[in-house]
Amino acid sequence: MMTSTVPDLPDIASETRMELYRLQLEMRHFEKRAYDLFMQSLVKGTSHLSLGQEAIAAAFGVAMMPGDWTFATYRGHAHTLARGVPMTAVLAELMGRANGLMGGKGGSMHLTSVEHGVMGSYAIIGAHLTIANGAAWSAQYRRSGQVAVCFFGDGTTNIGAFHEAVNFAAVWKLPVVFVCENNLYMEYTPIAAVTAVDRPAADRAAAYGLEPVVVDGNDADVMYQTAVRAVERARSGAGPSLIEALTYRHGGHSRADPGKYRPAEEIAAWLERDPVPLYRSRLLSLGVPRAELERLEQAVAEAVDLATEEAKAGPPPAPELLMSDVWADGGSSWRN
Numbered sequence: 001m002m003t004s005t006v007p008d009l010p011d012i013a014s015e016t017r018m019e020l021y022r023l024q025l026e027m028r029h030f031e032k033r034a035y036d037l038f039m040q041s042l043v044k045g046t047s048h049l050s051l052g053q054e055a056i057a058a059a060f061g062v063a064m065m066p067g068d069w070t071f072a073t074y075r076g077h078a079h080t081l082a083r084g085v086p087m088t089a090v091l092a093e094l095m096g097r098a099n100g101l102m103g104g105k106g107g108s109m110h111l112t113s114v115e116h117g118v119m120g121s122y123a124i125i126g127a128h129l130t131i132a133n134g135a136a137w138s139a140q141y142r143r144s145g146q147v148a149v150c151f152f153g154d155g156t157t158n159i160g161a162f163h164e165a166v167n168f169a170a171v172w173k174l175p176v177v178f179v180c181e182n183n184l185y186m187e188y189t190p191i192a193a194v195t196a197v198d199r200p201a202a203d204r205a206a207a208y209g210l211e212p213v214v215v216d217g218n219d220a221d222v223m224y225q226t227a228v229r230a231v232e233r234a235r236s237g238a239g240p241s242l243i244e245a246l247t248y249r250h251g252g253h254s255r256a257d258p259g260k261y262r263p264a265e266e267i268a269a270w271l272e273r274d275p276v277p278l279y280r281s282r283l284l285s286l287g288v289p290r291a292e293l294e295r296l297e298q299a300v301a302e303a304v305d306l307a308t309e310e311a312k313a314g315p316p317p318a319p320e321l322l323m324s325d326v327w328a329d330g331g332s333s334w335r336n
Helices: 015-039 052-061 078-081 088-096 129-140 154-158 162-170 202-208 221-233 264-271 277-285 288-310 319-323
Strands: 069-073 118-122 149-153 177-184 212-217 241-246
Touching: 015 052, 015 078, 015 088, 015 221, 015 277, 015 288, 052 078, 052 129, 052 149, 052 221, 052 277, 069 129, 078 088, 078 118, 088 288, 118 129, 129 149, 129 162, 129 177, 149 154, 154 162, 154 177, 162 177, 162 202, 177 221, 202 212, 202 241, 202 288, 212 221, 221 241, 221 277, 277 288
Parallel strands: 069 118, 069 149, 149 177, 177 241, 212 241
Antiparallel strands: none
């Protein structure tokens, strides 16, 4: 496991660091609340939480511009919140309510908000890497300056679409950033047990003419600096980056998975590297008053409580929603 010390990053403004902490707190409180609601049978279907992986989403959320695009996996709650999507809309979507982000129709695994640049959470492993390429190719063609950032798990690196997408992006110098969130497990299988290289993403970068980038995904400062460099590289026309962020999910693969296949000592070691208290300690060491952090923490907790009540108050979706957003014209009448 990577160790982390306070990095010498004087270029990170205090306001940026506070935003990084706020986002991590929001994600942490949100995901804990999502778990509680799931246990109350209020979240429909399964859910895949980002507890322990918040620093990655927060760093890119701060580093990206409003017009940029996010492509996430089914573990996409944190990435959706990082782009500014309101918590009420996301919680309501998880609960299948009409006031949800997608009217209650998409649920936890398919969060999308084009308005915020969240171009979908994808349940098919590896599929969204090629779609991110398409968006990046569009930006390149239009010279819009937009950047596509695509997040995926370590298991995706053994999918054919991963290799095809990275190769294509490198050949065409597309403005896309590929971010492997390596939490050591592809569902229930250790990634090391089924991969011929130690670093499933970084050790393959050279095959596509890219520099290997391995970063401590639990350190928001290091993650932010990495994100800024990669996004700026893509926006300048220098081409894609492939980043492997080392992290660890605190729970199982999904809410149906107790995660008992993981060694207890491994879990304990990674919990000591929890990104949220780590960053809180970082801010205190940099001179941020404890009272200021406590005010922020209280505000985030109250915001999650409010979002929960607003989401619960939403009605179930109307039957008419069933046939909406299915066909190109938004309806189904032309089929009849």
